[in-house]
Amino acid sequence: MIVAESKPIKELLEMVKDFKKILVVGCKGCVTVCNVGGAKEVAILASTIRISGKKEGLDVVVGEHTLERQCDPEYINELKDVVGEYDAVISIACGVGPQFLSERYPDTRVFPGVNTKFMGGAVEHGVWSERCAGCGTCVVHNFGGLCPIARCSKSLLNGPCGGSSSGKCEISKDVECIWDTIVLKMMEQDRLDELIEFQAPKSWTTARDGGPRKMIREELVK
Amino acid sequence: MSEHKAGSNLEKVLSAGHFAFTGECGPPQGANVPHLIEKANHLKGCVDAVNVTDNQTAVVRMSSWAASLILLEQGLEPNFQMVCRDRNRLAIQSDILGVYSMGIRNMLCLSGDHQSFGNHPESKNVFDIDSMQLIHTVKTMRDEGKFLNGSDVDVAPKLFIGAASNPFAEPFDFRVYRLAKKISAGADFIQTQCIYNMEKFREFMKRAVDMGLHEKCYILAGVTPMKSVGMALYMSKQVPGMDVPQSLVKRLRGAGKGKVAEEGIKFALEQIEEFKEMEGVAGVHLMAIEWEHKVPEIAERAGMLPRPIV
Amino acid sequence: MDDFKPQIVAFCCTNCASSAANVSHGMKKALPDNIKIIQVPCTGRIETLHLLKPFEEGADGVYVAGCQADSCRYISGITKAAKRVAQVKDILEGISIEPERIDVFHLSAGKGQEFVEVADRMVNTVKGLGPILTA
Numbered sequence: 001m002i003v004a005e006s007k008p009i010k011e012l013l014e015m016v017k018d019f020k021k022i023l024v025v026g027c028k029g030c031v032t033v034c035n036v037g038g039a040k041e042v043a044i045l046a047s048t049i050r051i052s053g054k055k056e057g058l059d060v061v062v063g064e065h066t067l068e069r070q071c072d073p074e075y076i077n078e079l080k081d082v083v084g085e086y087d088a089v090i091s092i093a094c095g096v097g098p099q100f101l102s103e104r105y106p107d108t109r110v111f112p113g114v115n116t117k118f119m120g121g122a123v124e125h126g127v128w129s130e131r132c133a134g135c136g137t138c139v140v141h142n143f144g145g146l147c148p149i150a151r152c153s154k155s156l157l158n159g160p161c162g163g164s165s166s167g168k169c170e171i172s173k174d175v176e177c178i179w180d181t182i183v184l185k186m187m188e189q190d191r192l193d194e195l196i197e198f199q200a201p202k203s204w205t206t207a208r209d210g211g212p213r214k215m216i217r218e219e220l221v222k
Numbered sequence: 223m224s225e226h227k228a229g230s231n232l233e234k235v236l237s238a239g240h241f242a243f244t245g246e247c248g249p250p251q252g253a254n255v256p257h258l259i260e261k262a263n264h265l266k267g268c269v270d271a272v273n274v275t276d277n278q279t280a281v282v283r284m285s286s287w288a289a290s291l292i293l294l295e296q297g298l299e300p301n302f303q304m305v306c307r308d309r310n311r312l313a314i315q316s317d318i319l320g321v322y323s324m325g326i327r328n329m330l331c332l333s334g335d336h337q338s339f340g341n342h343p344e345s346k347n348v349f350d351i352d353s354m355q356l357i358h359t360v361k362t363m364r365d366e367g368k369f370l371n372g373s374d375v376d377v378a379p380k381l382f383i384g385a386a387s388n389p390f391a392e393p394f395d396f397r398v399y400r401l402a403k404k405i406s407a408g409a410d411f412i413q414t415q416c417i418y419n420m421e422k423f424r425e426f427m428k429r430a431v432d433m434g435l436h437e438k439c440y441i442l443a444g445v446t447p448m449k450s451v452g453m454a455l456y457m458s459k460q461v462p463g464m465d466v467p468q469s470l471v472k473r474l475r476g477a478g479k480g481k482v483a484e485e486g487i488k489f490a491l492e493q494i495e496e497f498k499e500m501e502g503v504a505g506v507h508l509m510a511i512e513w514e515h516k517v518p519e520i521a522e523r524a525g526m527l528p529r530p531i532v
Numbered sequence: 533m534d535d536f537k538p539q540i541v542a543f544c545c546t547n548c549a550s551s552a553a554n555v556s557h558g559m560k561k562a563l564p565d566n567i568k569i570i571q572v573p574c575t576g577r578i579e580t581l582h583l584l585k586p587f588e589e590g591a592d593g594v595y596v597a598g599c600q601a602d603s604c605r606y607i608s609g610i611t612k613a614a615k616r617v618a619q620v621k622d623i624l625e626g627i628s629i630e631p632e633r634i635d636v637f638h639l640s641a642g643k644g645q646e647f648v649e650v651a652d653r654m655v656n657t658v659k660g661l662g663p664i665l666t667a
Binding site for chain 1: 307311336339351352354355358388392396400402406415462463
């Protein structure tokens with residue numbers, strides 16, 4: 001799933017300070033799962049903006065709406081009769097949401113309410129960790145099912161580097177050295193010969209380095 | 223290891239069977255050429271080659287290639303270093319051609335410390351290729367006369383390829399295999415991370431010798447003299463992949479006020495004596511960072527002088 | 533400032549806090565009249581939004597009264613509530629409202645005096661801070 005983090009409220013208030021009618025739009029997809037952009041969070045953010053407005057003596061009206069997803073035009077369309085009543089929209093979906101909203105409603109000022117961070121999953125309740133960097137050429141099977149591109153701070157394919165210590169990455173004790181895990185796992189599985197095999201330089205053409213990407217399913221295109 | 227690959231002084235010293243002795247010099251955090259020359263000149267005549275670091279610990283300094291050229295002008299032989307953190311494969315191959323064209327003959331291929339350690343932590347990191355792939359790149363350009371994409375290099379760069387090895391990083395059991403991998407990829411010489419845990423290093427060398435790695439590649443043992451107890455504590459706690467035994471810290475403490483640096487040098491000299499006799503060790507790499515003026519004394523006391531002329 | 537009577541909303545669990553309220557009632561200790569009590573089966577049931585809404589409706593302060601952490605009838609209810617109160621403190625700080633306007637208290641069923649003390653304390657704190665409106 002896509003994992004995002006709420007923007008600090010100070011930053012958000014600064015973004016919308018000139019607007020009197022604000023619509024907060026959430027998403028029932030990934031951001032609901034990581035508790036930053038679902039219906040609950042829409043209500044919390046809306047209430048927060050109202051309390052702030054009241055405190056400043058401003059006449060702020062805040063609407064609330066949660067879409068099934070903000071990455072499909074048919075859902076974005078649902079706002080067509082409502083969006084005109086507001087000066088500004090805060091989307092707390094991932095980075096796709098504010099853009100789809102901006103494209104569909106070009107006359108509306110759209111603001112991102114969260115910072116989209118990575119593709120990952122829950123490792124414990126309340127904690128999400130990065131797993132995939134979207135490099136476009138998945139080869140996790142070569143590394144014991146683990147991804148060094150996303151999970152090694154240096155994206156090494158022939159790791160570990162000399163900074164790996166006690167299973168932790170040199171950059172922080174909170175970051176696992178994925179190469180330590182890969183090596184130990186593969187050595188245990190008696191796959192040392194695979195570890196010694198030279199991994200050639202990666203082609204980054206399928207990653208974001210190659211330019212903005214599209215995925216097309218020909219059989220579905222009209 | 224018969225005919226020379228690059229013909230550098232370091233290569234000639236090693237292939238002639240001498241115990242090599244290399245040093246290190248960090249470029250300045252500015253264009254302070256006189257200071258660089260002053261530091262480097264301490265090493266003149268004391269070492270076979272001088273490592274010139276590349277934005278070490280991700281702190282911006284004069285580029286390694288420029289500082290290496292300055293050292294060359296001064297009559298020293300540089301070990302040009304390149305990290306994978308700051309350059310993509312285009313810049314890498316381009317710089318390899320550039321440095322060779324200007325007279326550089328040794329190149330050390332490193333991953334590079336993560337930029338979060340340094341003074342520009344907000345920068346993007348590159349890591350288009352890793353150190354293993356960098357070694358392979360230099361070897362391919364040198365021996366096959368080809369770029370990474372398979373097209374021809376019109377005049378091949380003949381560089382003596384170096385790499386680093388950290389016997390103390392984890393997982394320990396894998397380190398000797400990673401060393402083997404670097405040698406297969408094309409490393410001609412290796413410099414290890416500075417050693418303090420002699421027992422662990424002996425074990426590492428035993429495994430390396432068992433695998434015959436010392437016959438395919440020259441292994442130089444890294445030595446950094448401890449200047450103070452503070453330095454020993456800092457290195458044991460703050461530097462990743464560093465193994466400083468408590469016994470050494472205790473020894474330094476016991477030396478008494480004002481005598482710690484001398485004790486540190488004594489330890490280093492004992493290490494060098496053992497390395498001279500240790501099977502598989504072809505030389506020593508002395509990293510007396512910001513202590514370059516001590517190198518002539520250490521070289522003398524370690525019996526490294528005069529350096530062989532080949 | 534002396535005539536400012538802060539409006540406080542108090543969320544109390546039916547277990548500890550309400551028992552304490554009964555004891556205090558029996559002891560004839562009165563609760564200030566500007567406190568509105570909302571009884572909940574367990575403070576763990578209180579959502580972050582429930583804690584914000586009173587401020588939206590004009591309250592000057594909010595507090596949660598529940599069990600001690602090791603004697604919550606539903607084990608972790610009060611612990612969850614305390615985390616949500618902390619979250620709201622952060623939100624208030626973010627919008628330049630004093631985080632002292634919301635708090636969480638751990639009461640024992642038998643100590644009725646505590647129940648009144650806590651209420652008084654909250655009223656005094658909020659009184660000292662004044663009304664929220666800056667304009």
